[in-house]
Amino acid sequence: MSQDNRSTISVESPDIVEPQSGLEDEYIMKHQNNMYYVLDELLYISSIVYCSNDMCEKEIYKSDSVECEFMDQSYYFCMNDNCRSYGMWSIRYDYRKSFRQNRLYREKILENKEKPT
Numbered sequence: 001m002s003q004d005n006r007s008t009i010s011v012e013s014p015d016i017v018e019p020q021s022g023l024e025d026e027y028i029m030k031h032q033n034n035m036y037y038v039l040d041e042l043l044y045i046s047s048i049v050y051c052s053n054d055m056c057e058k059e060i061y062k063s064d065s066v067e068c069e070f071m072d073q074s075y076y077f078c079m080n081d082n083c084r085s086y087g088m089w090s091i092r093y094d095y096r097k098s099f100r101q102n103r104l105y106r107e108k109i110l111e112n113k114e115k116p117t
Helices: 022-047 081-114
Strands: 048-050 059-061 066-070 073-077
Touching: 022 048, 066 081, 073 081
Parallel strands: none
Antiparallel strands: 048 059, 066 073
């Protein structure tokens, strides 16, 4: 009986790559050093946010913030309750204001279409 060796990897297999020279070791070390800075920046970007209160806008950690949702969007505020309260009021006010402006604009366009020229 012959044994099927296709499913095993031998030491001579080209699938296993081991560093052959000092240049490859040097490349690996440079890559690790560069990845340290990239991962450090990624960690900073993913965990730091600005306070959503337009009168505050401090840089805060997500873990040290209060998260509120409005219209399926997340907003982050400082731990200060006044900051969160005013910030959410301001966001809601701006939404209502823009909604009213859009509604008035649409009504004005419809009036102009109905007037004969």
